[in-house]
Amino acid sequence: MKLLHVDSSALGTHSVTRELGRALVESWTRNNPGTEVIYHDLAAQPLPHWAPVADASDPAARAGNAMLDEFLAADVVVIGAPMYNFSIPSTLKAWIDRVAVAGRTFRYGANGPEGLAGGKRVIIVSARGGIYSEGPAEAMDFQEDYLRKVFGFLGVTDIEVVRAEGVNLSPESKQRAVAAAHEAIAGGCRLAA
Template sequence: MNLLHIDSSALGAHSVSRELGRAIVDAWKRAHPGATVTYRDVAAHPLPHWTPVADAADPAARLGGEVLDEFLAADVVVIGAPMYNFSVPSTLKTWIDRVAVAGKTFRYGANGPEGLAGDKQLIIVSSRGGFYSAGTPGAAADFQEAYLRQVFGFLGVTDIEIIRAEGVNISAEQKAQAIAAAHAAIGANERVAA
């Protein structure tokens, strides 16, 4: 079993998504001793933006190939995805641009697009300063989780789970409650530790 862990928060040690992502990966490692974990921090080590490159020897093309290979080899992908300005960090979007590759993770056919990367479990660690879940006044502004579901669904990944800490910038008390609830969800999640 291979797990790919992506972090994208620029907040370093103060990041809620990083804390929760580590908790998920730690639980998964305990349940799968000897499994391979690959870690990529796209905030600390941003990828170059995608551009059409004809030369496979180009360093950006090689790095893009490495990122794509990591994604394709993963059975489980854990993505720390904080909400930045109603969407995902630009560094995460750049990583997605490197794994959404025609002919590799999706293709167009006579019946429209077909995802080719559907044999994965995706766990999204979502952290949000406010409240944007369904049923809240801010729900229409959720271009974070909705985008991630759409893009990975397009790639064929339908086994998507979201662990969420919401309202973390409302107050210290709300932040503590949101983090505790997310940790409880991780601990109660049989699929994380299965």
């Protein structure tokens, strides 16, 4: 089994999604011995933003092709996705632009778009400073909704979210949110293959 783990937070050791993603991958590998893990830190090694490249030997084209191949080969994809300004980090968007490739992960047919990257599981590790899953700010969630839709467009139907929400409201709120997410990882999150 292959697990692709992608982190995108720029907060380093202060990142909630990095902490939770690491805990999730550790729990997954304990429950699924022999899992091969591939890891990318998009903040430490950002991909250039997508642009048409005519030369396949161009370093950006090679990096994009490698990311696409890893995504296609993965059985499970764990994505550390903090909410930045109601959306995702631009580094994560640059990675998505490398894996959302016509003819490889989706195609357009007579009945519209068809996802080609099904049969894998995507677990989104989400952190948000405020509360966006309900209430007045729910309409400003362009993070989780976007990720669900883009991976759904690629044919992925097994999508799960582990969320820590309200982490910037107070130290107590952060502690509760992170503890609840760790609890979901330890008990409620489906970690078996």
